[in-house]
Amino acid sequence: MTTLFDRIWDAHIVAPLPGGAALVAIDRVLLHERTGAAALNSLAAAGRAVADPSRVFAMMDHIVDTLPGRTDQTLMPGGQAFITETRAAAQAAGITLFDVSDPDQGIMHVVSPELGIVLPGLTLIAPDSHTCTQGALGALAWGIGSSEAEHAMATGTLRLTRPRAMRVTFTGTLSPGVTAKDMMLALIAAHGAGGGAGHVVEFAGESVTALDMEARMTLCNMATEFSAFAGLIAPDDVTFEWLKGRRYAPQGAQWRAALSGWQTLRTDDDAVFDCEIAIDAGSIAPMVSWGTSPQASVAVTGSVPADAAPAMLDYMALEANARLIGTPIDAAFIGSCTNARLSDLRRAAALLKGRKVAPGIRAICVPGSSAVRRAAEAEGLDRVFLDAGFEWRMSGCSMCFFAGGESFAEGSRVISSTNRNFESRQGLRVKTHIASPETVAASAIAGAIADARAIRPLPLRGAGRAVQRRRERGSGEGKSIPPSPTLPPKGEREFG
Amino acid sequence: MAEPFTRLTSIAAPLLRDNVDTDAIIPSREMTSTGKTGLADGLFAGWRYIDATRTPNPDFVLNQPQYRDAALLLGGRNFGCGSSREHAVWALVEYGIRCIVAPSFAPIFQSNCVRNGIVPVVLPTEAIAPLAGVVCHVDLVAQTVSSADATLSFDIEGEARAMLLEGLDAIDLTLKHRDAIQAFHARDRSQRPWVYLEQNHA
Numbered sequence: 001m002t003t004l005f006d007r008i009w010d011a012h013i014v015a016p017l018p019g020g021a022a023l024v025a026i027d028r029v030l031l032h033e034r035t036g037a038a039a040l041n042s043l044a045a046a047g048r049a050v051a052d053p054s055r056v057f058a059m060m061d062h063i064v065d066t067l068p069g070r071t072d073q074t075l076m077p078g079g080q081a082f083i084t085e086t087r088a089a090a091q092a093a094g095i096t097l098f099d100v101s102d103p104d105q106g107i108m109h110v111v112s113p114e115l116g117i118v119l120p121g122l123t124l125i126a127p128d129s130h131t132c133t134q135g136a137l138g139a140l141a142w143g144i145g146s147s148e149a150e151h152a153m154a155t156g157t158l159r160l161t162r163p164r165a166m167r168v169t170f171t172g173t174l175s176p177g178v179t180a181k182d183m184m185l186a187l188i189a190a191h192g193a194g195g196g197a198g199h200v201v202e203f204a205g206e207s208v209t210a211l212d213m214e215a216r217m218t219l220c221n222m223a224t225e226f227s228a229f230a231g232l233i234a235p236d237d238v239t240f241e242w243l244k245g246r247r248y249a250p251q252g253a254q255w256r257a258a259l260s261g262w263q264t265l266r267t268d269d270d271a272v273f274d275c276e277i278a279i280d281a282g283s284i285a286p287m288v289s290w291g292t293s294p295q296a297s298v299a300v301t302g303s304v305p306a307d308a309a310p311a312m313l314d315y316m317a318l319e320a321n322a323r324l325i326g327t328p329i330d331a332a333f334i335g336s337c338t339n340a341r342l343s344d345l346r347r348a349a350a351l352l353k354g355r356k357v358a359p360g361i362r363a364i365c366v367p368g369s370s371a372v373r374r375a376a377e378a379e380g381l382d383r384v385f386l387d388a389g390f391e392w393r394m395s396g397c398s399m400c401f402f403a404g405g406e407s408f409a410e411g412s413r414v415i416s417s418t419n420r421n422f423e424s425r426q427g428l429r430v431k432t433h434i435a436s437p438e439t440v441a442a443s444a445i446a447g448a449i450a451d452a453r454a455i456r457p458l459p460l461r462g463a464g465r466a467v468q469r470r471r472e473r474g475s476g477e478g479k480s481i482p483p484s485p486t487l488p489p490k491g492e493r494e495f496g
Numbered sequence: 497m498a499e500p501f502t503r504l505t506s507i508a509a510p511l512l513r514d515n516v517d518t519d520a521i522i523p524s525r526e527m528t529s530t531g532k533t534g535l536a537d538g539l540f541a542g543w544r545y546i547d548a549t550r551t552p553n554p555d556f557v558l559n560q561p562q563y564r565d566a567a568l569l570l571g572g573r574n575f576g577c578g579s580s581r582e583h584a585v586w587a588l589v590e591y592g593i594r595c596i597v598a599p600s601f602a603p604i605f606q607s608n609c610v611r612n613g614i615v616p617v618v619l620p621t622e623a624i625a626p627l628a629g630v631v632c633h634v635d636l637v638a639q640t641v642s643s644a645d646a647t648l649s650f651d652i653e654g655e656a657r658a659m660l661l662e663g664l665d666a667i668d669l670t671l672k673h674r675d676a677i678q679a680f681h682a683r684d685r686s687q688r689p690w691v692y693l694e695q696n697h698a
């Protein structure tokens with residue numbers, strides 16, 4: 001009778017509150033430098049302390065820039081204060097900080113799973129809407145505002161009204177070349193950007209359990225684009241294998257005790273959801289957005305809908321019924337907490353290998369974390385991206401929005417592996433098309449929106465040679481990567 | 497802590513589009529201070545100004561003379577979607593908005609509103625459209641929005657209502673449950689020791 005969500009929620013109720021709300025225990029709080037200082041300073045100003053600093057972590061990803069050799073002096077105007085104040089506030093509060101030059105620096109939703117900060121059955125919050133990414137590990141993880149972050153740090157709890165429960169079941173098997181990103185875009189296109197509002201959405205079905213851990217994170221990442229309270233996937237052996245040995249995961253006897261608890265974290269066969277949606281995964285094609293909401297997405301082989309909203313067409317400079325394939329682009333971006341993990345970079349690199357980005361296209365790859373970047377370099381993926389004409393960056397949010405103070409040229413058309421295609425998100429009047437890393441890579445090569453299935457991926461070189469090459473170049477973090485020739489020097493870049 | 501809210505009388509400024517996201521409410525490039533203030537100027541900057549020198553766009557609702565001092569905003573579905581940035585609400589508060597009426601809100605935005613003294617009122621689309629440009633009275637005690645023509649009732653979650661009405665600080669309210677919180681942690685620590693990380697911190 002019980003859903004996975006019920007199990008996690010009920011285990012965290014500290015006390016009922018009047019009016020049906022509850023005081024819910026929060027196991028982990030993550031902060032980033034965009035709002036971390038504001039939350040910590042406002043807490044301190046009210047004379048309050050962080051109740052348990054060992055369970056609060058701060059990351060540098062939203063303001064820091066992603067150019068090799070970066071310092072606190074980010075390109076974002078006024079940005080340095082966010083970095084230095086977050087650092088000072090984190091130190092004063094005694095919380096763990098993954099600083100700008102820390103080997104574990106990266107986008108919070110990439111780093112937290114990598115280090116085992118998020119674990120099955122936990123409640124985890126961060127003042128960032130894509131916190132739902134971490135539901136992929138079977139945790140209840142969701143985004144909050146700064147005031148709620150303060151509340152959770154001061155009290156170890158949040159006051160919450162129980163969300164409703166929804167299950168989205170993807171039946172059948174994905175076709176070749178179709179990814180978790182396409183599954184989410186198809187769901188949101190079919191059921192609307194508000195389709196999951198007020199619900200914790202459990203993703204289930206054979207094509208979900210068949211996904212590897214990183215693809216599961218891509219799936220849960222965009223639960224917020226579906227307006228869901230959180231996304232959730234029942235933990236299984238894939239999850240446990242992936243987590244074992246990670247820094248903050250339990251070890252030894254504690255691991256065994258945790259595991260036996262985690263194995264019960266599932267939805268009963270007879271559980272009833274407030275809402276159920278089923279989607280045939282086999283019918284999903286690679287997707288691309290054409291408008292300024294993720295729900296304005298179609299199969300890449302499709303066309304702009306005949307009844308497309310005029311305001312969106314106007315902004316995107318597209319016409320109703322126009323085919324998406326062949327639409328010329330100005331730039332391509334592979335990065336973000338949606339699609340910048342090692343497997344994403346590998347799949348894009350397999351298409352880019354031996355090929356070149358079309359002339360005049362600005363192409364950028366930003367690994368999701370410093371650890372992803374190192375692992376990619378050990379396999380020689382950096383060389384593949386650089387040889388193809390991509391910039392190869394340090395980790396951070398980068399041009400997913402205005403992070404690091406950079407954005408794409410005004411009005412340009414960008415194909416992007418990110419999660420939001422809102423007006424001016426990636427730069428003033430920038431027209432963003434969101435898609436999988438494969439579609440971004442294929443489009444970068446073609447200079448226009450393209451179907452990655454038409455390109456044959458090539459096997460990547462083995463790791464051995466790549467490691468050797470790295471040594472020849474010297475491998476000091478931040479120094480080993482020559483700046484891309486297409487990169488103008490610091491200070492001359494546009495600020496959007 | 498927010499100012500207590502009981503009643504509001506204001507002309508209703510219509511921003512009747514769906515999916516107004518927080519990037520539109522306060523664009524990233526306008527968030528240049530590490531605190532919670534200095535944001536009103538950047539509110540809706542992408543729509544409100546036509547160029548970098550901030551020439552007002554005469555077509556944007558809040559630039560029209562009758563709406564300059566509006567404290568009540570009418571919105572479309574899924575209002576406040578996107579990034580969780582509380583700056584969107586801080587900017588609205590600083591600008592002077594005290595109530596937003598929309599068919600639905602994005603959840604994080606809705607709860608940010610309550611924490612900062614903006615009343616999020618949910619009414620059906622058909623009920624909202626006729627309020628455009630009309631002077632309305634919002635009464636949180638009676639849970640009504642009324643104009644000269646009609647009085648509409650709305651639902652609001654009990655705790656949100658209480659916090660708005662009294663301008664209560666949620667942290668103080670919660671700390672009254674200190675004993676329950678400690679009891680929970682004592683019990684939980686023995687059941688799920690791996691959740692508590694002291695031992696992992698070098």
Ligand code: SF4
Binds near residue numbers: 062
């Ligand atoms: S990568 Fe983009 S979506 Fe993800 S946390 Fe950073 S800014 Fe947000």
